[in-house]
Amino acid sequence: MNSDHVRNTAPMQASRRCGARARSGRPCRAPAVGGKSRCRMHGGAARTGAPRGNRNAQTHGMFTSDSTAERENVRTVLDQARKLLRELSRTDPDVTATIDRAPRGRHAR
Incomplete structure (x- = not known):
């Protein structure tokens, strides 16, 4: 055409x-x-884009340096406690049962 x-x-x-x-x-x-x-x-x-005062963009703070350091401290204390319990279990069999019941791993409750 x-x-x-x-x-x-x-x-x-x-x-x-x-x-x-x-x-x-x-x-x-x-x-x-x-x-x-x-x-x-x-x-x-x-009507596009994020709403004003976007609540979806709020951060939770789980990965801030303070909270990461706090989790590391808790992990260290728990490791030391388990080590102590292992040492005690060599002398006392009741402690062995306590260790077996203690939660382990990252997401254990």
Whole structure:
């Protein structure tokens, strides 16, 4: 189909582009949504993105240096207690039963 219709693509080419980066590292070539700096695929569409005061992004603190050090200290104390119980079990058979009942492993309860 050959058409004599003249396409006016200048406004499309002049529109502001999305400010996001594609996975290739190059900038996204899609036009930005009106009044926003991103295209519809990168968060410019209505009601997209995280809610204000995003509760989903709150961190739990399990891997902070303080909590990691605390767990390491507890692990050390438990290891020392087990070592002491093993030494005592050589002299007292009742201690052996206590050691066998003690939880072991990372997720033992």
